[in-house]
Amino acid sequence: MIKFLDKYKAFLIGLIIIPIFYLLERIGFIIIPEDSHIVFNYFTLFWGLVIGFASYYFKYLKNKKETVVKVLGIIILFFTALTIDSIMDIPDNPITFILLMGFWFGLAFLLIPSFIKKYWKLITLIYAPLFLYFIYLRLFSGDVEAYLKIKEDFPIVIFFFPIPVLFLIWIFDQWKWVQNLKAEKAKTELSLLKTQINPHFFFNTLNNLYALTVKNSKQAPEVILKLSDMMRYTIYEGEKETVKLQDEIDYLNNYIELHKIRYKKSVEITFKHDIDPSISVAPLLYIILLENAFKHGVETLAENAFIHIELYQQDGFIHFDIENNFDPNELEESNGIGLKNLKRRLLLNYDKNYELLVEAKNDIYTTTLKTPKHA
Incomplete structure (x- = not known):
């Protein structure tokens, strides 16, 4: 048991982030809605695992400095968005919204760079109109109360609707890549057998x-x-x-x-x-x-x-x-x-x-x- 804990202590250290978030709430730095504690626990668990993986693979990451810098960059971007949102306390803060979009696109580019490079035009075609429409509604449709009424017909969650479509395209791309790899392997093997x-x-x-x-x-x-x-x-x-x-x-x-x-x-x-x-x-x-x-x-x-x-x-x-x-x-x-x-x-x-x-x-x-x- 001691050997197991010693081997995976990095993940235990990562879970310390959960009480840290609750401490930040207690001192008023962040606000956790009463009906969102379960979601918040999953959220903190995710970041705890991120920190745990970073600690566990420290030696590997040390040799991947460029990747580490990118990861730290998007993490800083995320916490900057949270900080601004907490300080300004404005519903659907446009600044927070832009920073969070930058975070999610940055994370996607870090995980699947070739897919983002290949389909950036399609992604832009989908999200640019949605983003511009949100900015128009948020800044030019009147005051906050008027926006909140309009928001009922234009929920922010609409930004997540294209994700399943893009995910299916990514799955198809991976399937096609595997098939091409198999064909190339078979061709090479056939040539060798000849x-x-x-x-x-x-x-x-x-x-x-x-x-x-x-x-x-x-x-x-x-x-x-x-x-x-x-x-x-x-x-x-x-x-x-x-x-x-x-x-x-x-x-x-x-x-x-x-x-x-x-x-x-x-x-x-x-x-x-x-x-x-x-x-x-x-x-x-x-x-x-x-x-x-x-x-x-x-x-x-x-x-x-x-x-x-x-x-x-x-x-x-x-x-x-x-x-x-x-x-x-x-x-x-x-x-x-x-x-x-x-x-x-x-x-x-x-x-x-x-x-x-x-x-x-x-x-x-x-x-x-x-x-x-x-x-």
Whole structure:
């Protein structure tokens, strides 16, 4: 308990303001209406907490001198308004009214400066006519008694009516900011995921290319061209939100051809694509599934390996089906980073409007990816 009190003693000190206000009333410095003691208690509690927070975060505030000066400025402005109102004792004192308006706008600017800067014209448009009308009624409509009669039809509380509207605008602004932040975060994450395409393929292909050049193989120029096209596609086209399906097909074909050069064994690979090649799709989605088919299928088998791929359109969705065999005894444990990467990218691109099914039955993997026609 003692540790708790020691930690939060700043707030206890702040609450001393309550008896101070009542002392000021007793000596006649301020006047508290008989029917307003509850409201006044809330009022003093608020300022007690303000002082408590200031004491509790003293070290932090010490490094924020400009902010502290602004806060002290509006506090001084507030107490100046109270002092003038108490001394002059005039109903709806225009001077007090102007000072209090300055206090509330100053407080709002301190808490939400960007909102005030953005909507200052709207705020001015709302409050300037109300303020000028009040000044006109208070100073030019006759004596105080005449004003008090008019006031019944023009209560001062009307100045608070626009606050809920401005508050809703601020809420909308915050919601829009959060949505933009989420979109920017998703875009950044998506860009990062695109760069995580397995680099081992490129390293292996470069090693194979080195072997071909040593042997002066006629295949070397073809390999260089295909590898160059794939690297260009990965670096430049992969950064785009969408690409033409034909470009993705060419990329997969280059990948298949380069893999065929690696293997001395016979591998049956078919790739059927009966679909409009001008359709736009998200780039580098299918390569992960094809890469898995080689890594966990072809490379586990000594012979009779196969990969069957089909790309087609059905019911407004693009289907990518891939089937390959594997040797269960040779299959290594995988951490599944490629599939996790793919699932995250699909979620960022299509939300939940996609299907990814992976099934292993006997010695055959069947994978189906279904995405909307438009990325």
